[in-house]
Amino acid sequence: MLKVSAPGKCILLGEHAVVYGHPALAVSIDMRLNVNISKQKVKSEFHVVNGELMKSKNHPHIINALDDIWSNEDQMLNINVSSEIPPSAGLGSSAALSVAIATGLIKAKNMNKSLEDISSIAHKFEANAQGGLASPMDTSTSAHGGCILLANKKLGENWLYSRTLGEKKWEIHSFELHDEIKNASIVIGHTGIHGSTAEMVLGVKKRLEENPNLINDIEAINALTKRGVIAIENGDLEALGAVMNLNHSHLQNLGVSCKELDDLVAVARETSLGAKLTGAGGGGCMIALSINPTETARDIELAGGRSYICKFGVEGVKIDENSMIF
Numbered sequence: 532m533l534k535v536s537a538p539g540k541c542i543l544l545g546e547h548a549v550v551y552g553h554p555a556l557a558v559s560i561d562m563r564l565n566v567n568i569s570k571q572k573v574k575s576e577f578h579v580v581n582g583e584l585m586k587s588k589n590h591p592h593i594i595n596a597l598d599d600i601w602s603n604e605d606q607m608l609n610i611n612v613s614s615e616i617p618p619s620a621g622l623g624s625s626a627a628l629s630v631a632i633a634t635g636l637i638k639a640k641n642m643n644k645s646l647e648d649i650s651s652i653a654h655k656f657e658a659n660a661q662g663g664l665a666s667p668m669d670t671s672t673s674a675h676g677g678c679i680l681l682a683n684k685k686l687g688e689n690w691l692y693s694r695t696l697g698e699k700k701w702e703i704h705s706f707e708l709h710d711e712i713k714n715a716s717i718v719i720g721h722t723g724i725h726g727s728t729a730e731m732v733l734g735v736k737k738r739l740e741e742n743p744n745l746i747n748d749i750e751a752i753n754a755l756t757k758r759g760v761i762a763i764e765n766g767d768l769e770a771l772g773a774v775m776n777l778n779h780s781h782l783q784n785l786g787v788s789c790k791e792l793d794d795l796v797a798v799a800r801e802t803s804l805g806a807k808l809t810g811a812g813g814g815g816c817m818i819a820l821s822i823n824p825t826e827t828a829r830d831i832e833l834a835g836g837r838s839y840i841c842k843f844g845v846e847g848v849k850i851d852e853n854s855m856i857f
């Protein structure tokens with residue numbers, strides 16, 4: 532058996548502004564997706580995923596990975612996927628799947644690939660499964676773990692590599708989290724509402740056309756993200772929380788929050804250092820930076836949200852067990 536796990540992510544700062552060329556900061560969270568791979572013992576023509584013959588429409592990421600990495604092998608596989616990451620919540624569950632399955636199949640074939648290669652391959656699977664569109668934020672954060680800054684230009688010594696997809700190009704950076712920052716938890720509050728990323732991004736574009744002054748909110752988010760990076764490097768939790776609060780106000784101005792998110796953010800702020808929506812908005816999740824995570828989680832639940840207490844900046848993809856000879 533080959534067991535691989537990869538983490539989910541949340542966006543700490545910079546969502547939506549990143550669409551207009553500004554940086555965004557994501558951290559890995561200690562919710563992991565696990566992929567177990569073993570050989571099928573009897574001769575078969577099909578792979579089996581979670582106990583059922585693989586059907587492409589149900590498993591686009593896995594099909595992409597098998598076609599790309601495993602294609603010329605006769606050996607059919609048993610693949611089991613289990614996940615702690617809530618799906619369709621902006622927490623990077625499909626990226627974690629792409630990263631974990633790519634890592635597992637690469638290991639099973641004894642290929643030698645770096646984390647950079649794996650995140651690039653997984654980004655391709657993610658884009659294929661999503662109609663050609665995917666930023667490399669989720670796959671990079673899941674592959675490398677820690678804290679990833681995505682920007683449209685190289686920003687100093689923390690630069691890792693460039694990533695392109697079609698005409699788009701991103702610069703990926705990695706930051707060390709100061710120990711003080713690791714003392715806090717991120718409490719995620721899930722509204723239970725599914726917000727569509729494409730619709731939310733389109734909505735911001737439309738509102739910007741109608742009201743060009745909204746560009747000031749995009750610019751403000753840009754400045755806050757840069758301030759947040761400094762807070763993360765200096766271990767300044769209070770500053771990071773304050774920056775998150777301000778970031779949320781600008782996301783509200785851009786029209787991507789909603790009552791449910793605002794209610795959870797308001798209640799979480801009472802016991803935390805700062806709170807904001809995370810990801811596309813219109814539903815989905817909010818995050819609070821807290822050193823009282825149990826209290827923050829309790830209050831989120833009392834306000835009607837589903838809460839998850841997470842450590843963040845955790846290790847990226849890893850092989851948890853390799854007892855199988857392929």
Ligand code: PMV
Nearest residue numbers: 546547549621666728810811
């Ligand atoms: O909810 P997520 O994790 O898909 O994040 C969306 C982030 C946006 O900035 C709104 C869109 C994007 O492509 O970066």
